[in-house]
Amino acid sequence: MNKEVILRLTKYRRLLYKLKNLGLEKVFSNNLSDPIGISSALVRKDFSLLDITGQKRGGYEIEDLIEKLDSILGRDKTKNVIIIGCGRIGSALLEYEGFKTENIKILAAFDRDPKIINSNANIPILNTSEIKSFAESNDIEVAIIAVPDIEAKEIFEELKKSGIRGFLNFAPIELRCSSECTGVDCPVKCVIHNVNIGLELEHIFYQLKFREEPHDE
């Protein structure tokens, strides 16, 4: 199953949970395709590949769809992550409401500033030196990096040594695990998502600019 299919399945499931919470019991492929911005034919194609079939009067049972998607995507398991760096972004993520609905649990955060370390906090904030032992004993696979750009590369190397293979990076620097690693096809099978907020904004400005003044280079 390729990356695009997986991403669509996660989007279907998010939407299905929201519709279920609103009291709906059935959906049609259009109900799913419109909010996601794809064709209804693609929804039906994805579902038929997964052996999900609609009813003869049309429509899919939401419960059935969720159950099937859960078994494929592994919903049942809580996804444990750690956060490295407790500055503004890291602290905001510590209290981010959106994680709850995703079954994502932040087990601990790490910082090297002794002043903000607090092992008794609701989510403990530990010293960066404890990353390896914590990650190993808690079987952590995924980390959120929210340190300044000059610290990101070093932390990244340390996390890899601690057995972490999935990275969501908010430091404004592009992380790759080696010169062979493209993030998609990586020799040590790591998965890196770089979220560069400044670059995202810059990109929006350029897209607006180039829409207005077409260049022919």
Add this chain to the structure above:
Amino acid sequence: MNKEVILRLTKYRRLLYKLKNLGLEKVFSNNLSDPIGISSALVRKDFSLLDITGQKRGGYEIEDLIEKLDSILGRDKTKNVIIIGCGRIGSALLEYEGFKTENIKILAAFDRDPKIINSNANIPILNTSEIKSFAESNDIEVAIIAVPDIEAKEIFEELKKSGIRGFLNFAPIELRCSSECTGVDCPVKCVIHNVNIGLELEHIFYQLKFREEPHDE
């Protein structure tokens, strides 16, 4: 010039500024391609399309490259944005260091909670009802949306009416300006980037899972 080229140009420029700050005066295409994770041939191709040529002994003058990229990408102009929503994420972005180096300036933030409104703050926090007048009188084109998901769609409509056409959305819901709008090819020429932190993390978990257990669906 397509989206991918523009994105690469912004990456070259970011890197060139960092190299310049380290005291370098010249770069080779490899210096730029390796950190970005592309081939050096692609760097040379991009530059030749922009009429940028290297020296006969190899290498490009960093100053020349920056000047050329600035004129193409419009570096000189400060990019003014507003933030809607001053919860955890919005507040973190208000103090995000990464914007300074990008020439991005947050002119104001908006919230509907009277308790956190503060028009005398360093970056004023104003009432949501003032968005339209502020955006129009300050010629704002781009907004960051950091409100809860149930408020996002309404705020989005209000922003469009205020003349905003570029959106960086952190609310965990996918915004599109109409059913015809794909974000890329939009009838009212808006540009929307959706950053869904929960979905990013979920996606990392699935990519790790599907690497270990190949499915043949």
